[in-house]
Amino acid sequence: MQNILTIYRRELSSYFATPVAYVFIVIFLMLSGIFTFYLGGLFERGQADLQPFFSYLPWLYLFLVPAISMGMWAEERKSGSIELLMTLPVSVTQAVAGKFLAAWLFIGIALFLTFPLWITINYLGDPDNAVVFSGYIGAFLMAGAYLAIGSCVSAITRNQVIAFVISIVVCFGFILSGFPMVLDFFTGWAPQVLINAISSMSFLTHFNSITKGVVDLRDIIYFVSFIGCWLFANIILVEMKKSD
Amino acid sequence: MIKVKNLSKKFDDFTAVDDISFTVKKGEVLGFLGPNGAGKSTTMKMITGFLNPSSGTVVVCDNDVVKKPIEVKKRIGYLPEGAPAYDDMTVVGFLRFIASVRGFNGVEKENRINNAVEKSNLQDVLYKTIETLSKGFKRRVGIAQAILHDPAVLILDEPTDGLDPNQKHEVRKLIKEMAKDKAIIISTHILEEVDAICDRAIVIADGALQFDGTPRELESKSIYFNSVRLSLDGYPSLNVEKLICKIEDVDSVELVFSEEEKTTYQIFSVNGKSISRAVNELANNEGWVVDELVVEKGRLDDVFRRMTKHPVSLPDESLEVSA
Numbered sequence: 001m002q003n004i005l006t007i008y009r010r011e012l013s014s015y016f017a018t019p020v021a022y023v024f025i026v027i028f029l030m031l032s033g034i035f036t037f038y039l040g041g042l043f044e045r046g047q048a049d050l051q052p053f054f055s056y057l058p059w060l061y062l063f064l065v066p067a068i069s070m071g072m073w074a075e076e077r078k079s080g081s082i083e084l085l086m087t088l089p090v091s092v093t094q095a096v097a098g099k100f101l102a103a104w105l106f107i108g109i110a111l112f113l114t115f116p117l118w119i120t121i122n123y124l125g126d127p128d129n130a131v132v133f134s135g136y137i138g139a140f141l142m143a144g145a146y147l148a149i150g151s152c153v154s155a156i157t158r159n160q161v162i163a164f165v166i167s168i169v170v171c172f173g174f175i176l177s178g179f180p181m182v183l184d185f186f187t188g189w190a191p192q193v194l195i196n197a198i199s200s201m202s203f204l205t206h207f208n209s210i211t212k213g214v215v216d217l218r219d220i221i222y223f224v225s226f227i228g229c230w231l232f233a234n235i236i237l238v239e240m241k242k243s244d
Numbered sequence: 245m246i247k248v249k250n251l252s253k254k255f256d257d258f259t260a261v262d263d264i265s266f267t268v269k270k271g272e273v274l275g276f277l278g279p280n281g282a283g284k285s286t287t288m289k290m291i292t293g294f295l296n297p298s299s300g301t302v303v304v305c306d307n308d309v310v311k312k313p314i315e316v317k318k319r320i321g322y323l324p325e326g327a328p329a330y331d332d333m334t335v336v337g338f339l340r341f342i343a344s345v346r347g348f349n350g351v352e353k354e355n356r357i358n359n360a361v362e363k364s365n366l367q368d369v370l371y372k373t374i375e376t377l378s379k380g381f382k383r384r385v386g387i388a389q390a391i392l393h394d395p396a397v398l399i400l401d402e403p404t405d406g407l408d409p410n411q412k413h414e415v416r417k418l419i420k421e422m423a424k425d426k427a428i429i430i431s432t433h434i435l436e437e438v439d440a441i442c443d444r445a446i447v448i449a450d451g452a453l454q455f456d457g458t459p460r461e462l463e464s465k466s467i468y469f470n471s472v473r474l475s476l477d478g479y480p481s482l483n484v485e486k487l488i489c490k491i492e493d494v495d496s497v498e499l500v501f502s503e504e505e506k507t508t509y510q511i512f513s514v515n516g517k518s519i520s521r522a523v524n525e526l527a528n529n530e531g532w533v534v535d536e537l538v539v540e541k542g543r544l545d546d547v548f549r550r551m552t553k554h555p556v557s558l559p560d561e562s563l564e565v566s567a
Contacts, residue, residue: 002347003345007345009344010341014330017332079328079331080325080326080328081329081331083289084324084328084329084389086293086294087293087317087320088345088346089314089317089345089347090317091314243294
């Protein structure tokens with residue numbers, strides 16, 4: 001546990017030691033504002049809630065989260081510092097967990113900084129703050145799922161651009177798996193069980209129900225186990241690829 | 245403290261390390277010699293637990309590196325090749341991170357860091373980010389990181405690479421100081437370094453062990469070992485060469501150069517036997533005017549070349565496969 005915390009602290013401070021953190025946060029806040037107010041029409045809807053913000057969030061994450069995660073392991077391998085890290089008395093599991101927690105908390109900070117949106121709707125109307133809160137929980141959990149994919153993909157290559165692009169494609173797949181364009185491809189020949197399974201893997205299905213204020217234990221279990229599976233694959237990949 | 249037994253590493257069909265065995269005791273400094281791509285770094289990576297061996301075992305302080313990697317890593321200080329570090333951190337931030345991972349906190353942590361900083365002369369760059377440092381400083385940050393927890397085993401991959409002569413001297417002094425109660429392995433290309441700090445040398449070429457012994461024994465493998473360099477006044481003469489060749493234990497004589505009525509011969513002995521006395525006597529008896537008579541210790545670079553050169557020339561690419 002001590003080791004996880006040490007690595008977590010190092011990773012988090014390294015985001016803020018470079019412009020990465022500031023650039024990310026500024027862009028994230030700018031884009032989320034644009035999506036919420038212009039594309040989502042927060043004012044025009046005449047409803048005091050954050051649905052416009054949450055409904056565009058999966059698409060915002062699609063590009064921004066892989067930008068954070070692409071360097072998590074690719075950079076270590078490129079610079080050779082992985083040799084240092086892996087010869088310290090730290091297990092791969094601890095290293096993966098520490099890095100993941102740092103990146104997750106970092107996105108959590110960015111998410112927290114969207115609080116002016118919350119203030120705005122509270123100023124304009126009388127929103128159900130419990131729904132808003134559960135929306136943020138869902139947004140944070142979904143960020144973890146994107147990150148777990150990104151971290152795992154980052155471990156297969158030493159090239160950050162490749163990690164970035166592949167992460168986007170994989171995340172895109174998990175967004176779309178609940179959409180007809182993916183499901184139609186399977187309907188007609190695949191058994192219903194498989195179609196249900198594919199559609200239930202979608203981020204959107206689970207995220208949407210949480211943002212509507214329905215905090216179902218199954219959705220939480222979905223995100224947590226999703227993160228767990230990808231991080232487990234991440235550990236195996238780091239173990240296999242560390243010295244390539 | 246370090247026991248390496250029948251260690252091998254294969255990458256697909258390329259054998260990087262081929263059945264190497266050796267041990268290093270406490271108080272010993274072992275030098276790894278070998279050309280680039282010979283398998284020195286690969287061997288070190290297996291000892292430190294970064295790479296898993298294809299076969300064979302590594303035991304460090306009674307812990308098998310494959311079975312108890314964390315225990316082994318706790319006891320080793322390791323400077324990887326090229327001294328990688330987290331470039332965006334400051335020197336002090338980086339050392340604090342290492343100290344935390346090594347399990348130190350509070351006053352002891354600060355003491356350990358101060359001690360390592362002092363030993364590797366990093367006082368002036370403590371608050372600079374590592375990426376802005378020169379190659380020499382980066383190397384010293386790597387050394388500071390390796391010695392911070394006062395490990396029982398120290399493994400340094402080219403510790404003096406990129407340092408200027410003064411810094412090299414400092415690092416060698418540091419290694420010598422620490423040698424008493426540690427087992428140390430260093431790899432190097434610089435042969436004088438082996439002479440200066442190592443108690444034992446190992447030569448690796450093509451992944452296999454070519455030699456294991458003291459630097460002195462390594463020198464004695466040189467054809468120059470106990471050869472005599474003799475400078476005489478006068479022009480080269482066949483007669484002189486003939487007379488020298490008649491001395492017992494003299495293998496051959498080579499004319500090195502002659503200029504301005506001064507001629508220098510290199511006299512090689514059979515199996516490194518001592519011939520200086522006999523040569524001296526001959527010169528006295530013949531009444532030669534001796535300008536210089538030097539007994540050579542043996543040249544490491546000559547031994548090194550003969551041990552590590554391929555007997556048959558292979559295509560270039562096979563030499564460039566990095567370990």
